[in-house]
Amino acid sequence: MATYTTDVAVIGAGTAGLAAERHARKEGATTLLIDPVFAGTTCATVGCMPSKLLIAAADAAQAVRQAIDFGVTAEPVIDGRAVLERVRLLRDDFARGVRQSIEELPKGTCLTARARFEAPGVLALDTGDRVEARAVVIATGASPAVPKPYEAVKDHILTNETIFELEDLPESVGVIGAGPLGLELAQAMHRLGVRVEVFDAGDRLAGLPAEASDALHRILTESFPIHLDCKPDPSASDTGAALTWDGGKTRFEKLLIAAGRPPNLSALDLEKAGLELDDHGTPVFDPGTLQCGDAPIFIAGDANHDRPLLHEASDEGTVAGRNAAAWPDVRRTSRKVPLSIAFTRPEAAVIGAIPDGTEYVCGEVDYGNQGRARVEGRAQGLARIYASAEDGRLTGAALCAPSGEHLAHLLAWAIQCEMTASDMLDLPFYHPVIEEGLQMALRDVCRQAGLSRPWQRNDEPLPGSDGGASED
Structure with missing residues (x-):
């Protein structure tokens, strides 16, 4: 000793x-x-x-x-x-x-x-x-964490600590948990030819606010089922594990537990x-x-x-x-703006604080008709930007959009720098790029907050510009 x-x-x-x-x-x-x-x-x-x-x-x-x-x-x-x-x-x-x-x-x-x-x-x-x-x-x-009911099918359980050790892709995977990890791996497995279904006891995807969660849900369920407000019961089967819930029963070769850490x-x-x-x-x-x-x-x-x-x-x-x-000379440190990204396709993110109440406004852009997104065959999703109604200062954002990981970083930097929607609109936006779409949401914020633009009194897209969202 x-x-x-x-x-x-x-x-x-x-x-x-x-x-x-x-x-x-x-x-x-x-x-x-x-x-x-x-x-x-x-x-x-x-x-x-x-x-x-x-x-x-x-x-x-x-x-x-x-x-x-x-x-x-x-x-x-x-x-x-x-x-x-x-x-x-x-x-x-x-x-x-x-x-x-x-x-x-x-x-x-x-x-x-x-x-x-x-x-x-x-x-x-x-x-x-x-x-x-x-x-x-x-x-x-x-x-x-592996919930206790799943101990009965432990031989068919995967977690993030074991899934990457598989020698080959399974025929089917039931994913328990619709957080970022569960959705990322579910979509990846589906695109690699694995039959996938997702189950979650909650009513939101990836910790997103309602509007962004609904958008991601619509997009992902075009490819594979996602069962929300659902707690399936697991049981052993001859060739894997079965899940039973109100309205259904399905067998899977493997179950991926992504229900928290x-x-x-x-x-x-x-x-x-x-x-x-x-x-x-x-x-x-x-x-x-x-x-x-x-x-x-x-x-x-x-x-x-x-x-x-x-x-x-x-x-x-x-x-x-x-x-x-x-210690004991302990000093406080200012924390960075919260930033969480789910690497689904399209990517989803929550940035900063998502407020509610009349003291805040929210601008939105629909990426379903955004120019560059259409060019690349990725025209899906939305971005919502929250700001103070008093001065248009950005407080948070939520999105489910193409190149969402990059949009999220831009918004996080702007929020941490205490920029207003007008400040962001004063920055350069190239054409045609995905980032242009943010202009629509930022202009929406400016309109709601009553912020006039000195070079564009009506706060409308410049002549010949698609504003990042409509057709050229």
């Missing part, structure tokens, strides 16, 4: 944990990074990157299938084994890069073990060793850390400092379940690491 003494102990070597250790060390603190496997980040191994690799293959298949719309005759021949081999090959390369960065940490930084609190500032490791730290950062991430906190013995916990067993913390109460304990990334996204985990790890090193 050994006792390690350090300024900052970081539990978990994912995106948040790596950022916390790095920034605590930059502040001059001694650090220890504790993880049971040091496999790499969730993003690189079982999240962002392998899912986008599968989506890229699905996009390629769909492009061939849709070529007939452009006068080009083609038909995709999908080799499921080759698709998944490429996913794993590039996935492993991304993960290898993360592991290499871990190997380059100063000698003695990494402890391969599982940690739990023995007392505030004292961690017991499953190796029998102990760690005494002046401050601790909890960055243990999250894991997929709760934080990995149960093994930490948090009660011994003296922390106040919420109803879900998560430490109560300050989002501006990531500090848990008044304790020298900080929580970052998916472990706090506040903004479970990679870029937020990296930012939170930075804040937590700096504050852990500086």
Whole structure:
């Protein structure tokens, strides 16, 4: 048995944990990074990157299938084994890069073990060793949840941690959960020739407001069924798992559980850390400092379940690491505008705050008739931009639109820079591009907020312009 003494102990070597250790060390603190496997980040191994690799293959298949719309005759021949081999090959390369960065940490930084609190500032490791730290950062991430009824068909269950290990594409997949991950993988599987149906107990898709959710639902259900307000009952069948619900029963070779990823906190013995916990067993913390109460304990990334996204985990790890090193001189940090994207086709996103009430206005553009979207055979969806009714200052947006990931970034930057709809209209818009469509929604905001345009008093498209939404 050994006792390690350090300024900052970081539990978990994912995106948040790596950022916390790095920034605590930059502040001059001694650090220890504790993880049971040091496999790499969730993003690189079982999240962002392998899912986008599968989506890229699905996009390629769909492009061939849709070529007939452009006068080009083609038909995709999908080799499921080759698709998944490429996913794993590039996935492993991304993960290898993360592991290499871990190997380059100063000698003695990494402890391969599982940690739990023995007392505030004292961690017991499953190796029998102990760690005494002046401050601790909890960055243990999250894991997929498999609802108890599905234990009866566990041999046919997939999660984001196992789906990319398939040797070949299955014949059929029932997807439980209509969040971003469930919808992304459902659409990708469908485009790769897999029979797919989606089930969700809620009434919205991908955490979107009603209008954007309805638009995405209309688009996706042209290709595969999505059952909302639905809790199917699973049961074993001879060749897979069956799902039964009001009005239907279907058998699937596999079931993909995408019903949430709760934080990995149960093994930490948090009660011994003296922390106040919420109803879900998560430490109560300050989002501006990531500090848990008044304790020298900080929580970052998916472990706090506040903004479970990679870029937020990296930012939170930075804040937590700096504050852990500086404790008790803890400083608040302004958070970036919330930005969440689902990489469906079309992409869907929620940006900033989605308000309601008469003090706000909402401008909308329908991408079903937008010039560049029509050229590319992607004329579907909408974008809604929310702003203050008093001055047209942007507060949030929701969209389901072609190139939505890029539109979402533009809107997030504008909101964070506290721009008004008029400010955005003063910026250059090239023609013909997808971004032009935003002009329609921004002009709509200006009209509702009573903002006049000095160069365009009626606030209408310039002569000869399609305004980004109507036909040339």
